[in-house]
Amino acid sequence: MLVPLYGFLHGDTLGLVILVQDTDKIRQVAANLQQAAAMRVAPTASAHVYAHGRRLPPDLTVAEAGLTALDRVDVVPEPEPR
Amino acid sequence: MLKRDDWLDLARKLDWDLSYVDERDAFPEDVSGTPWLPAAAWLGWDEPYRTSYTEYVATQHAKETAVHAVREAVGHIEDFRRLPRSWLSALKLHSATLPLAEFAAVIGNLRAARFGRDSAWRTMATFGALDEMRHTQIPLSIMHELVKWDRQFDWTHKFFHSNNWIAIAGRHLVDELLICSNPIEFAIGTNFVFETGFTNLQFIGLSSMARAAGDRMFETMIKSIQTDEARHAQMGHPVLRVVVEHDRAYAQRLVDKWFWRSWQFFAVVTGFAMDYLTPLEHRTQSFKEFMEEWVLGQFQDSLAEFGLDRPWYWPKFLAAIDIYHHMVYASAYTYRATTWFDFVVPGPAERQWLDAKYPGTFARVAPVWDRIGERWRTAGPELEWYVHGATPVGFCNLCQLVLSGGTPDANSAQPLVHDGRKYMFCSEPCRWIFEQEPARYAEHKDVVARILAGEMPANLLELLRSFGLGDNVWGKDVHGGRYPWLGGEGQR
Numbered sequence: 001m002l003v004p005l006y007g008f009l010h011g012d013t014l015g016l017v018i019l020v021q022d023t024d025k026i027r028q029v030a031a032n033l034q035q036a037a038a039m040r041v042a043p044t045a046s047a048h049v050y051a052h053g054r055r056l057p058p059d060l061t062v063a064e065a066g067l068t069a070l071d072r073v074d075v076v077p078e079p080e081p082r
Numbered sequence: 083m084l085k086r087d088d089w090l091d092l093a094r095k096l097d098w099d100l101s102y103v104d105e106r107d108a109f110p111e112d113v114s115g116t117p118w119l120p121a122a123a124w125l126g127w128d129e130p131y132r133t134s135y136t137e138y139v140a141t142q143h144a145k146e147t148a149v150h151a152v153r154e155a156v157g158h159i160e161d162f163r164r165l166p167r168s169w170l171s172a173l174k175l176h177s178a179t180l181p182l183a184e185f186a187a188v189i190g191n192l193r194a195a196r197f198g199r200d201s202a203w204r205t206m207a208t209f210g211a212l213d214e215m216r217h218t219q220i221p222l223s224i225m226h227e228l229v230k231w232d233r234q235f236d237w238t239h240k241f242f243h244s245n246n247w248i249a250i251a252g253r254h255l256v257d258e259l260l261i262c263s264n265p266i267e268f269a270i271g272t273n274f275v276f277e278t279g280f281t282n283l284q285f286i287g288l289s290s291m292a293r294a295a296g297d298r299m300f301e302t303m304i305k306s307i308q309t310d311e312a313r314h315a316q317m318g319h320p321v322l323r324v325v326v327e328h329d330r331a332y333a334q335r336l337v338d339k340w341f342w343r344s345w346q347f348f349a350v351v352t353g354f355a356m357d358y359l360t361p362l363e364h365r366t367q368s369f370k371e372f373m374e375e376w377v378l379g380q381f382q383d384s385l386a387e388f389g390l391d392r393p394w395y396w397p398k399f400l401a402a403i404d405i406y407h408h409m410v411y412a413s414a415y416t417y418r419a420t421t422w423f424d425f426v427v428p429g430p431a432e433r434q435w436l437d438a439k440y441p442g443t444f445a446r447v448a449p450v451w452d453r454i455g456e457r458w459r460t461a462g463p464e465l466e467w468y469v470h471g472a473t474p475v476g477f478c479n480l481c482q483l484v485l486s487g488g489t490p491d492a493n494s495a496q497p498l499v500h501d502g503r504k505y506m507f508c509s510e511p512c513r514w515i516f517e518q519e520p521a522r523y524a525e526h527k528d529v530v531a532r533i534l535a536g537e538m539p540a541n542l543l544e545l546l547r548s549f550g551l552g553d554n555v556w557g558k559d560v561h562g563g564r565y566p567w568l569g570g571e572g573q574r
Contacts, residue, residue, distance in 0.1 A: 014413035015476035015485030038475035
């Protein structure tokens with residue numbers, strides 16, 4: 001099932017609405033948002049996802065993480081190693 | 083012969099004791115506004131201009147003649163063709179947001195002309211309605227000639243009739259403030275807050291930039307309009323005085339609500355123009371400096387005069403002056419095809435200026451401009467879509483603007499569940515406004531809700547069409563990404 005989420009990428013200037021499947025991994029949510037914002041913020045290899053005041057394990061699915069339509073998720077990219 | 087002040091009140095203080103109808107029926111609270119007070123409470127209503135109809139007509143005629151004389155001299159296509167291209171974008175943005183909003187204000191004024199509680203107030207509101215009709219006609223008339231040269235000027239008339247996202251935000255503000263509000267809320271929200279509090283930004287700040295940019299037509303038009311605004315804005319003070327006396331908490335709530343909503347409107351419309359679209363050499367002050375000089379001091383003095391407090395969100399507002407319009411502009415740049423005007427990337431000199439004017443805060447947005455520069459460098463000129471977003475944007479369920487509150491590191495978006503429906507707001511004040519009157523706002527659909535309901539397409543190109551934009555109109559980079567400071571192939 002498609003789940004629209006409000007995504008806020010750390011470093012970006014606006015919130016986006018990303019569509020994910022409830023079976024997608026949280027890791028994929030981060031990648032989708034980074035890709036959607038790529039013209040403003042360079043994507044990184046990995047990022048942490050936060051929702052409802054907690055950090056979500058990357059291997060959980062959207063449904064397992066308890067995310068439902070129009071929830072807010074915050075994505076914080078991990079700095080690339082120099 | 084009697085002097086004007088000796089007879090004027092005989093002509094405008096025309097209230098009498100009603101005997102055939104109850105006062106509450108003649109002026110129902112639903113239409114006349116809250117608090118409902120007997121006529122005696124409004125007897126002292128007065129304003130400083132005390133204009134007679136004869137004087138009004140003579141003055142307006144002289145103003146119209148002056149505007150038309152300037153138009154004859156410098157209001158033709160060849161005159162606009164000489165203006166900087168980024169300035170033309172500022173002109174297109176203002177031209178679209180101005181005339182039909184002014185026309186909506188005709189309705190607000192006419193409601194006050196019938197349901198305002200004092201006849202002098204009703205007389206002033208009649209003049210106000212005539213003013214706003216003039217403010218509708220002048221920009222429509224001037225910009226109409228430019229349509230055959232540049233189709234983006236067609237949005238001077240088209241904008242408010244479209245479902246463009248900025249138009250949805252504009253209507254959400256204008257419908258409530260100007261078309262639907264009762265005379266008391268209209269006087270406090272429009273006359274006291276919007277007109278007295280903010281329009282100096284346009285009429286002093288922006289007109290000085292128009293002059294510097296060589297746009298004498300816009301400067302003349304906006305100054306001519308301001309002389310009307312300065313007069314009819316005076317309706318706000320005497321209304322607010324009565325409301326404060328009888329229901330201070332309500333007066334404070336209206337001021338808090340309309341100050342925030344007015345601020346957001348001006349941050350986008352005037353902030354873009356002053357800090358980005360006006361060429362650097364023509365900028366006289368930053369948007370923040372104008373806000374500090376022309377809005378903050380005067381507004382705080384006015385509040386003190388009425389014994390009102392600064393809005394509860396004042397620290398958030400002060401923080402927003404430093405960054406909000408930078409957040410929105412950078413976002414809108416990467417969705418420029420969703421608008422009817424063109425955008426410019428701030429180059430090194432502009433960024434140095436912005437850094438100096440916004441120490442510590444512009445730097446937080448600057449990495450986004452670095453990235454945009456990288457994308458243009460990689461793509462080369464004219465490849466607009468490589469530096470453009472395609473994913474749907476989130477919108478605030480109150481102001482209907484993009485979710486660009488706060489900073490890049492801490493977006494201030496605020497969720498709320500109301501009657502089982504999820505809402506998202508760009509900021510705490512927007513959520514607070516919604517929570518004060520949820521019935522007023524709950525059913526409104528933002529762009530995202532329309533997309534999810536299948537009423538608008540999610541695909542960007544189809545969405546642009548539903549906004550009424552074709553490729554000959556939608557916003558582009560003013561220079562097509564061709565900036566010498568980017569270096570690299572094709573950038574000279």
